[in-house]
Amino acid sequence: MTRPFSGRKDGLSLSEALPDRSLFALVAMMGFLAALTVAGASGARALSARWSGGAAQLLTIQVPDADTALTAQNGPTTRVQAVLADLASLPAGSEVHQLTQPELSRLLEPWLGETDNTALPLPAIIRVKLPVDTSVPATLEQTLNTHVPGTIVEHNARWGERLRALANSLLACAGLALLTVGGIATMITGLATRTGLATRKDIIKTLHGLGASDSYIAGRFAWRTATLGFGGGLTGTLGACLPLLLLLQMAAPFASTPLTAPDRLLPTNWQALAATIPQDMLVALLLLPFAAAFICWFTTQIMVRLWLLRLP
Amino acid sequence: MIRLDNVSWHRGKKDSAPVLAHVSFMVPQGGFRWLLGPSGAGKSSLLSLLHIENLPSDGQMTILGKTVAQEEKRSALVRLRQRIGMVHQDYQLMPDLSVADNVALPLRLQKRPEDEIQDEVHAILKWVGLGERVGVPAAQLSGGEQQRTAIARAIIHRPGLILADEPTNALEESQACRLLDMFAELSAMGTTVVVATHNESLIRRLERPFLFLERGRLVEDGGAQA
Numbered sequence: 128m129t130r131p132f133s134g135r136k137d138g139l140s141l142s143e144a145l146p147d148r149s150l151f152a153l154v155a156m157m158g159f160l161a162a163l164t165v166a167g168a169s170g171a172r173a174l175s176a177r178w179s180g181g182a183a184q185l186l187t188i189q190v191p192d193a194d195t196a197l198t199a200q201n202g203p204t205t206r207v208q209a210v211l212a213d214l215a216s217l218p219a220g221s222e223v224h225q226l227t228q229p230e231l232s233r234l235l236e237p238w239l240g241e242t243d244n245t246a247l248p249l250p251a252i253i254r255v256k257l258p259v260d261t262s263v264p265a266t267l268e269q270t271l272n273t274h275v276p277g278t279i280v281e282h283n284a285r286w287g288e289r290l291r292a293l294a295n296s297l298l299a300c301a302g303l304a305l306l307t308v309g310g311i312a313t314m315i316t317g318l319a320t321r322t323g324l325a326t327r328k329d330i331i332k333t334l335h336g337l338g339a340s341d342s343y344i345a346g347r348f349a350w351r352t353a354t355l356g357f358g359g360g361l362t363g364t365l366g367a368c369l370p371l372l373l374l375l376q377m378a379a380p381f382a383s384t385p386l387t388a389p390d391r392l393l394p395t396n397w398q399a400l401a402a403t404i405p406q407d408m409l410v411a412l413l414l415l416p417f418a419a420a421f422i423c424w425f426t427t428q429i430m431v432r433l434w435l436l437r438l439p
Numbered sequence: 440m441i442r443l444d445n446v447s448w449h450r451g452k453k454d455s456a457p458v459l460a461h462v463s464f465m466v467p468q469g470g471f472r473w474l475l476g477p478s479g480a481g482k483s484s485l486l487s488l489l490h491i492e493n494l495p496s497d498g499q500m501t502i503l504g505k506t507v508a509q510e511e512k513r514s515a516l517v518r519l520r521q522r523i524g525m526v527h528q529d530y531q532l533m534p535d536l537s538v539a540d541n542v543a544l545p546l547r548l549q550k551r552p553e554d555e556i557q558d559e560v561h562a563i564l565k566w567v568g569l570g571e572r573v574g575v576p577a578a579q580l581s582g583g584e585q586q587r588t589a590i591a592r593a594i595i596h597r598p599g600l601i602l603a604d605e606p607t608n609a610l611e612e613s614q615a616c617r618l619l620d621m622f623a624e625l626s627a628m629g630t631t632v633v634v635a636t637h638n639e640s641l642i643r644r645l646e647r648p649f650l651f652l653e654r655g656r657l658v659e660d661g662g663a664q665a
Contacts, residue, residue: 132540132557136547138533333531336492337592338521339548341513439494439516 137339138330141351144323150315150352151359154419157312158363161305161415166371168301169408175294186255186263187281188214188271193251197275206275207251213271220258225251250279309422316352316426323348324434335438345431353424360419364412375404441466441489441600441631446498448488453496458484461498462657464650466633468599471626472661473642474635476652482635483528485652486602489633490525491516503599503631521549524593526603530585534578538569538588541577545596563591568614582609590618594625601625603634607641619645 193207204212207225214223226234231252239247257263264270268280324331331344441464448459459481466472474482487493488500491507500507505519524545532541539560546556564570567587572580577588586609593601601622607615615638623645626632633650636642642649648661 132537132543132553132560136540137544138536138540140535329531330533333533334544334548336490336520336525336531337545337548338517340517343548439491439513 137334137347139327139334139344139347141323141327141347144327145319145348145351145355150319150355150423151362153315154312154356154359154423155363155366157308157315158360158415158419159367160363161308161360161419162364162367162371162412164301164304164308165411165415166367166374166408168298168305169405169411171294171297171301172407173405175291175298184257184259184261185283186257187283188253188255189279189281190251190253190275191277191279192248206278207253209275210251210253210271210278213267213274214253214255217255217264217267218258218261221261222256223253224255225253309418312356312419312422313426316356316423317430320348320352320427320430323351324431331435332438335435341432341435344435345428348431349424349427352427353420356423357416357420360416363419364415368412440468440501440504441470441633442499442501443495444499446488446495446500448484448493449496457496457655459488459655462652462655463498464657464660466631468631469626469629471623471632471645471647472634473647473649474633474652475637475642475649480652481655482652483604484655486525486604486633486635489600490523490602491520521545521596522599524596524598524601526586526589526593526601526606528604528608530589532577532580532585532588532592535576537574537576538564538580538584539573541588542591542595544592549596559595560591563595567591583611583614586610587614594621598630600631601633603632605636605638606634607636607638615641616644 188210190207190210193205195206197204197206197209211223211225214221217223231249234252235249263282268278271278271280334344443462443464446459446462447457449455449457462485474485476482484493488495489502491502494500494507494509494511502519503522505515507516507519533544536544539557542560542564543556546559561570561573564573567590569584569587569591572584577585580588586606590603590606593603603622607618610618619641622632622634649659650657650661651659
């Protein structure tokens with residue numbers, strides 16, 4: 128004889144009708160894929176934001192024969208001074224900086240080595256940072272070349288736009304991948320729920336006859352699938368953490384925060400690496416198990432309530 | 440109170456032959472009716488309509504003072520169903536649950552406190568003679584024990600209407616008589632009771648008005664004659 132009041136309240140026995148293995152494992156796989164996709168989306172979003180923000184507002188201007196004298200309206204001046212005078216007409220808030228000799232040497236060091244005393248005729252480099260929401264005047268390059276022939280204007284925005292478009296398309300792909308993963312999770316949950324309903328058909332009819340409401344029956348099924356979904360989502364997300372950290376380590380040289388390039392596959396300084404994980408990605412990863420639970424809960428609620436409509 | 444006015448019910452499409460056709464009768468609150476008729480006459484179908492497992496295809500049905508219609512809100516039907524106790528011919532017990540858990544179901548669905556539920560369950564199981572079998576899974580009970588468990592489950596929440604489909608089939612004569620006395624007692628206390636049976640000795644023992652069905656039609660209403 129068992130205990131009179133066993134705690135098994137209604138005979139649905141959902142741990143048998145909706146077994147752990149299948150739904151849990153499949154949602155875990157979906158969680159793993161979703162975690163990788165979220166990381167990819169987060170990376171693409173960061174790149175897009177960076178390129179559409181800072182990088183797109185940068186201009187690099189090269190002035191060959193910078194110290195050569197030039198006759199201007201206001202009297203004799205050098206070529207670089209003439210360019211700097213023209214740049215004064217840029218939108219208010221623009222930052223104009225002519226690279227100093229040490230800065231120039233550091234810039235060219237990878238190609239020329241120690242260049243403090245190079246005999247090469249180096250151009251003057253002027254870096255311009257425009258304020259956000261302003262653009263380079265269309266006639267700038269023409270104006271500069273009229274006053275100082277041979278001046279080269281390198282427009283970062285041109286590359287920035289292309290890279291931003293690439294990042295946005297990556298972001299869209301990540302969004303579609305997430306939708307697909309969500310759709311598959313919905314289908315898996317729907318199929319599991321349908322199987323559970325089929326195996327518990329008679330018991331549900333009896334409970335319905337005893338006065339169980341739709342929300343009670345749907346809630347019992349939904350709670351079960353949501354629990355499995357949460358467990359699966361958590362397992363999948365945790366499973367994705369190691370590959371994500373490895374990918375982060377590989378992507379370190381491209382990160383906005385300076386990190387040393389990896390010299391081995393496994394990172395040595397985990398703490399420093401973890402600190403580089405973007406905040407929004409961390410939040411998204413933490414939310415994944417809850418999202419999986421919600422998808423399972425919602426799908427099951429709908430499925431069971433639709434099924435119950437066949438009973439008056 | 441139960442009232443049916445010209446009620447018909449079709450099992451599938453409306454153009455199929457009706458299982459119940461133009462049934463009209465009235466049972467007052469606290470009334471008792473035998474439901475009689477040959478096999479296939481529609482007794483179980485009429486009970487399932489009264490239990491709101493199905494809704495009438497035509498006509499008007501009032502159960503416990505509430506009119507039941509196709510367009511009724513589901514929550515209203517659930518509340519109404521909670522006020523009805525039904526003993527099915529096949530008992531419809533949860534095989535994995537103990538006798539006590541089976542009987543406790545209607546109270547649990549009404550979210551009654553657990554200690555209150557346990558007291559009520561022990562009392563009613565003692566009354567139906569299953570006081571020593573409270574922890575046994577329903578699947579391990581004999582036919583008679585299953586029937587008594589189903590009866591206990593049907594009456595534990597003191598419903599306003601009790602419906603029973605051949606409730607004495609698996610019972611011994613003495614238990615069947617005891618059950619009848621209980622139904623009569625509940626009826627006297629204001630519960631409406633409808634019992635479908637073939638057992639003529641029972642009908643003779645408890646003389647009450649009857650409803651006689653034949654081929655889905657009500658051919659005799661003893662209550663109306665009374």
